Amino acid sequence: MNSLVRSNGNFPSLIENFFGRDMNEFFNAGTAAMSNVPAVNVVEHSDGFRIEVAAPGLKKEDFKLQLSHNNLTISAFKETQNEEKENEKYTRREFSYTSFQRTFMLPNSVDAENIQASYTDGVLKIDIPKREEAKVKPPRQIEIG
Secondary structure, eight states: OOOSSBOSSSSBOHHHHHHOOOHHHHHHTTSGGGGGSOOEEEEEETTEEEEEEEOTTOOGGGEEEEEETTEEEEEEEEEEEEEEEEETTEEEEEEEEEEEEEEEEOOTTBOGGGOEEEEETTEEEEEEEBOGGGSOOOOOOOOOO
């Protein structure tokens, strides 16, 4: 079983249970299409989750984040054009396109209204907070009446 995140051993981690499998991994497992998809880290902390996408060479304007029915889609598109004039009669143009799309199924425990994203030093970071009722509470003493 291919999974986005695995714990040590053969048991899936809690993050995999909450986020499910990356939809691209499900549809493209074992194909060459995955070679252009950037590496992704998914981190769970006490207040939520963080998705980190390694995408150097892009600008924040190249990204598009869309949330629909707890499916978070991360996509990017960039077009570059190189033009070389070797002499008056010949011109060569080379087009280069960079694009990808990844979709993650978010758990119902997230606060979808407060998702935030930033792009710094080639890494897109998406902070996904948990709803208050989903956060782990510290143990408390219960008095006996």
